[in-house]
Amino acid sequence: MSAKQLSVFIENRQGRLGEVLNVLKNNDVNILSLSLADTTEYGLLRLIVNKPEIGKEKLAEQGFSTMLTAVLVIEIQHEAGSLQTLLEILSKRDINIEYMYGLSTNANRAFVVLKTSDLNKASDVLAEYGIKCLTSEDVCAL
Amino acid sequence: MIWNEKKECMSRDEMTALQSARLVKLVDYVYHNVEFYRKKMQNLGLLPSDIKGIEDISKLPFTTKDDLRDNYPFGLFAVPQSQIVRVHASSGTTGKATVVGYTRKDLDIWSECVARCLAMADVSKNDVIQVAYGYGLFTGGLGAHYGAEKIGAMVVPMSTGNTKKLTTMMLDFKATAIACTPSYLLHISEVLAEEGKLGELKLKTAICGAEPWTEKMHQDIERRLNIHAHDIYGLSEIMGPGVACDCIYNKGLHVCEDHFYPEILNSDTLTAVPDGEVGELVFTTLTKEGLPLIRYRTKDLTSIDRTPCECGRTSARISRFKGRVDDMLIIRGVNVFPSQVEAALAEVPEVSPHYVIVVDRVNNLDTLEIQVEVNPEYFTDEIRGLEKLNKKITHVISQALGLNPKVKIVEPQTLVRSQGKAVHVIDNRKLY
Ligand SMILES: [Zn+2]
Numbered sequence: 001m002s003a004k005q006l007s008v009f010i011e012n013r014q015g016r017l018g019e020v021l022n023v024l025k026n027n028d029v030n031i032l033s034l035s036l037a038d039t040t041e042y043g044l045l046r047l048i049v050n051k052p053e054i055g056k057e058k059l060a061e062q063g064f065s066t067m068l069t070a071v072l073v074i075e076i077q078h079e080a081g082s083l084q085t086l087l088e089i090l091s092k093r094d095i096n097i098e099y100m101y102g103l104s105t106n107a108n109r110a111f112v113v114l115k116t117s118d119l120n121k122a123s124d125v126l127a128e129y130g131i132k133c134l135t136s137e138d139v140c141a142l
Numbered sequence: 143m144i145w146n147e148k149k150e151c152m153s154r155d156e157m158t159a160l161q162s163a164r165l166v167k168l169v170d171y172v173y174h175n176v177e178f179y180r181k182k183m184q185n186l187g188l189l190p191s192d193i194k195g196i197e198d199i200s201k202l203p204f205t206t207k208d209d210l211r212d213n214y215p216f217g218l219f220a221v222p223q224s225q226i227v228r229v230h231a232s233s234g235t236t237g238k239a240t241v242v243g244y245t246r247k248d249l250d251i252w253s254e255c256v257a258r259c260l261a262m263a264d265v266s267k268n269d270v271i272q273v274a275y276g277y278g279l280f281t282g283g284l285g286a287h288y289g290a291e292k293i294g295a296m297v298v299p300m301s302t303g304n305t306k307k308l309t310t311m312m313l314d315f316k317a318t319a320i321a322c323t324p325s326y327l328l329h330i331s332e333v334l335a336e337e338g339k340l341g342e343l344k345l346k347t348a349i350c351g352a353e354p355w356t357e358k359m360h361q362d363i364e365r366r367l368n369i370h371a372h373d374i375y376g377l378s379e380i381m382g383p384g385v386a387c388d389c390i391y392n393k394g395l396h397v398c399e400d401h402f403y404p405e406i407l408n409s410d411t412l413t414a415v416p417d418g419e420v421g422e423l424v425f426t427t428l429t430k431e432g433l434p435l436i437r438y439r440t441k442d443l444t445s446i447d448r449t450p451c452e453c454g455r456t457s458a459r460i461s462r463f464k465g466r467v468d469d470m471l472i473i474r475g476v477n478v479f480p481s482q483v484e485a486a487l488a489e490v491p492e493v494s495p496h497y498v499i500v501v502d503r504v505n506n507l508d509t510l511e512i513q514v515e516v517n518p519e520y521f522t523d524e525i526r527g528l529e530k531l532n533k534k535i536t537h538v539i540s541q542a543l544g545l546n547p548k549v550k551i552v553e554p555q556t557l558v559r560s561q562g563k564a565v566h567v568i569d570n571r572k573l574y
Contacts, residue, residue, distance in 0.1 A: 005523075007523030009516075009521060009523075009528075009553060010553070011552055011553050037525055039525060039529075041550055041551070042528070042551060044523055044524075044525060044528075046523065060518075063553065063554060064553065064554075065516060065518060065521045065553060065554055066521075067521055067522075067523055069523050098524060098526075099524075115524075
């Protein structure tokens with residue numbers, strides 16, 4: 001079980017991030033979490049939004065390179081050490097983390113967004129430990 | 143179809159005899175009507191009677207673009223202004239434009255040559271052809287237009303600038319042929335693909351010119367649009383489009399050599415290179431009245447093949463252009479042609495055919511940056527993936543050039559899409 005992440009390629013030019021945010025705003029796409037990975041020349045903006053398909057379509061219309069990527073969204077205990085426990089489970093089964101970032105809600109719940117090497121395997125492994133991965137619908141309902 | 147079988151299929155001996163007779167007449171004509179040539183010949187101690195045939199052409203002086211600029215606007219015309227019925231001008235990137243003038247007979251011959259080229263591209267009176275070169279001072283629009291009318295095709299004089307209108311009419315009029323620059327045709331194919339209308343096209347042939355393009359770009363255009371794409375060559379100083387064009391066999395461009403005599407010379411020594419070897423293309427206009435030119439240096443690099451073609455034509459064929467003497471960039475002492483970069487990028491399916499070369503000089507060292515766009519279907523959201531692609535592009539380019547470039551991946555559709563000539567090189571070096 002996975003959720004959809006909206007990824008956008010942006011050149012490091014003045015105002016490009018603002019333009020992405022503007023397109024999303026104008027189409028009523030709400031951002032639940034984001035992470036920006038950047039190099040000196042470009043950045044990859046990764047977003048968890050309430051309407052990923054619409055976000056992708058509207059950004060592509062504006063000439064942005066975008067794609068939807070499957071990621072795992074997992075709820076973790078809002079306490080020290082809980083993330084480490086999760087990562088150890090994956091590491092023991094040879095699953096690599098490509099990247100990760102956090103997501104939290106105002107109800108004091110904490111989530112982590114994970115992109116791993118073998119997403120299906122990761123999801124199955126976590127299920128063995130009773131850890132559930134959220135779908136896009138689950139995320140929107142948070 | 144062969145438009146003028148008598149002229150396009152004559153034996154080498156007949157052609158040489160015709161060229162010789164025309165050259166003798168031309169030299170006499172310019173000696174008596176163009177002061178510039180009379181003086182040049184006098185300085186060389188040459189009399190018109192010294193030129194007895196085409197084999198004597200190497201005795202004659204050269205003409206360069208600078209000569210045209212120095213004699214701006216009408217200094218090299220061989221007829222009084224009253225006999226000139228049209229002028230065209232090419233925009234000078236530096237200083238003055240160059241102006242070319244045509245008599246009525248010149249225009250007739252021009253239409254004849256374009257008609258031959260269109261026939262090579264399988265255009266006939268049954269076709270609907272959109273002419274999407276710029277109309278006006280540029281020779282492309284009107285040149286293609288008159289040739290297409292001569293053939294009797296239905297001509298749609300689109301000019302450039304409004305792609306939406308062009309694609310709409312292309313579909314509504316069931317256009318079967320188009321004449322435009324290759325980069326504009328790629329742009330048109332992208333627009334049609336975005337609209338999902340490629341399947342509705344009736345297009346079967348394209349006549350592309352006015353800028354150099356690689357074999358890969360040629361194949362891309364043919365595959366994307368499912369058409370035959372032909373390379374038409376010309377330059378306003380000599381006439382305009384229609385000097386040469388490739389037939390369906392795609393084995394080089396047939397030159398209208400009964401009107402334009404081609405020489406391929408070593409650009410340093412200015413002596414002839416053997417057939418098949420690359421050199422600078424030099425033209426002598428054998429029949430022009432308004433602006434006859436002797437041994438005009440085109441600065442285009444190509445090679446020549448005088449063997450008969452499978453299509454039945456015997457006219458000499460020049461190869462697809464290898465670059466321009468002027469386009470050659472010298473970066474860190476290495477000769478670089480944009481066409482090499484284009485050919486290298488063609489090997490990388492992840493990038494689009496659009497690219498820009500940026501050359502600069504930092505701390506007295508030349509820098510080379512290649513900007514490319516990633517094809518949307520190959521986009522990845524992992525930095526590692528993009529870095530890997532960057533390395534791959536850097537590798538193919540450094541293999542091709544012998545230089546390590548800095549490759550920059552840019553957002554799609556950000557590189558300049560030209561409706562005229564593509565801008566592929568930005569040289570920011572300030573040289574003193
Ligand atoms: Zn042929």
